[in-house]
Every structure is written in C-alpha cells, then in structure tokens.
Amino acid sequence: EYRAGRLAAAAAARALCGTPCLAGRCARGAPVWPAGLCGAISHCDGQAIALLGAAAVWGGLGIDIEQHLTPPLAQQIASVALTPAEQEIFGADPRWVGLIFSVKESLFKALSPQIGRSFDFGAAELCPATPAEPPALRLTRDLAPGWWAGRRIGAVLLAGPAGVMTAVALPREDDRAGAQPRSVAPPSM
Template structure:
C-alpha cells in the first residue's frame, strides 16, 4: 500500500477549521501556514507534486505558496471524493480542476487554503485571502479598486474602517472573478462589479456592472462572506447549482 505523501517542512499540518460566518454544505475547505525560509530543495518530490516550469524558475516564496496551495487542494479533493489529483495551471493561469469539480486556491503571506465541491452542489467557488492594508496604503489604492459609488460609500463611513473597506472590496472582487470566470469564460475587472453593502458579521452584497453572459448580466446581485483573522482577510463567493 502506498503511503501518503509527506508534508514538507515549510507547511504546518492542514487545518479544517471553517473561518467564515456561513458554513457551506457539501464543500471541503483546508488551509495551512507556510514559511518559505523552510522550503527544502526536494520538498516537491517528497510531497509528490510536480512543479510546472514557471514555478521551477520562481523564487522560494512563489514556490512555497504554490506548493502549500496545491497540498491543500489535493487533500481537499481526497477528503471530498477520494481523489489524489493535483490541479495543474491552465493557460489562463487558473487551476485546472476535474470536470465535475469546482474549486478555488488562495495564498497570501504565510497562509494558503483551498475549497472544493462537486458541481452538482455548487457551480462556482471563489476564495481570496489578503493581508489587511494599512490606512495610508488603503487610501492610496482606493481609486484603483473602488468604483465612484463605492468611493462615496467609503467617504460616508467611519474613518477607522477605511483600510478594512478597501481590503474587503479588493478581496471580494477577486473572489467574484474566481467564482464566475470558469462559468462565463470572460475576463472582467474591479470596475465591473461593486460592493453594495457589508456587515461586521461578515456578510457582503455585490452587484455586477457589466454583461458577462446571457445569465450573468449588468445588475445581477450576489452574496459573499468574509472573515478577518491574524491581520488577514479571507473572502468567499459561492454560486449554488
């Protein structure tokens, strides 16, 4: 009997804790913390994950985050349906999941996670983790990330929530793209969606500002959720089957 691939020294044991306010049924979410300085030369081989050429040429940080994300994805697929496949990188840079699976991989400083589900339950899943911006950087980036309407809402809100607002808007739009792009096969950007409202309990309401398909049209609204832990914000957009 083959033993399970070893966990590399750069990754902590996988964590199945659900870090968001609403638990999604029929999904598996796993995360790990990773330290690029602990990455060893044979960690990909020991973990039984083949790095694509672009990753082989990368710096240790990129290699460690790729490895950590794929370890989470493989373990999530194993837990979901007993598969040990590792999503490849597609030509569009997105993970290539089995045809009947939807999923998402994310990583930021020292943390990686993956979520997967069968498409009979969920059509799209998009997850993104970001380091919380400081107030100065948030103010500088707001004009690139927020629509005019979002800028107005931010200006009307509490000053001490500016950094959270900008980080959340950036992250949840990344999650929206990850959830919808596999369905519509059409790229869209920050100006093509807006955050209508959000609560401190982690609920978010989004609206599309462009036509992506005959189903996903300008004005379509979606729900998202987020959580903040240890200086990082995790957001998730989920589209039911």
C-alpha cells in the same frame, strides 16, 4: 505559498473524492480542476487556502485571503479596485478596501471560468448590509447571459487579526433561478 495552495486543494479533493487529485494550470496560471470539481486557491503572506466543491452542486467557487492593508496601500488599491460609489461609501478605509478587493477577487475566481472571460474590478460593487439584506456583490454591467447588471451575488466576508478572507459560491447554470447562497455580514470593525 503556491505549492501550499496546491497541497490544500489536493487535501480538499481527497476529502470530496476519496483520492487526492492535483489541479492543472491554465495559461493564465489559474487552477484547472479535474472533471466533476470546481474551486479556487488563494495564498498570501505565508498562508494558503483552497475551496473545492462538486461541480454538480456549484457553478463556481471563489476564495481569497489577503493581509491587512496599510493606509497608503489602501489608497492606491481603492483607486483601482473600488467603484466611485464604493469610494463614496467606504472611502479608503484600509479595512473595507481590503475586504472589497478580496471579495472581488473571490468573484473573479468563481465567475470567470464559468463565463469564459475576464472582467475588471468595476464589474461588481459591494452593497452594504441593510436591515433587510446582508452585504452582497452587485454586478454593474452585463457580463454574460444570466449574469446581468444589477444581479446580486451572495458573499462571505470575514476579517480577523491577521487579515481578511472572502468567498463566493455561485449556483449551477441550470439552478440560477433557485436559492442563492446567502451573504454573511463581516464582523463589526
């Protein structure tokens, strides 16, 4: 799976740049992208996916895939990955716990390299969709300049028969006041 993720990233780089380029690897194991690129890789249960973009366009990109959770595993993950507010809204429903865990992984992959530090699952929570707003992540505490508590971050959440896929696309640092990526509501489950 690890190698498949790297090959998917190389294919995406070829599509963007015309030549395949392999990402390096930092001490934490995360990809280190060639100059001019940003992105993320995910792999799970025999599948791999990569999301790459031009660093001139995106401040950070994150993607994650996960298999569907069993109820006992969802209960364990909910106690670690969901905030108390999320637990109140979503409980330990395996479908929602899987999506929330995954979208927070996507956020970490997109934002951590940009701010130069790690953060835990409690740093963001999923805001359910309303008639006026699609679902989004909301930061629960200040993480870095420009990344303040209460800031909403658009996300894509998809659930399918084999599992879930989520993605986060962050604006460039000089474009944070501009248009934010829009959220997409997950399919009704």
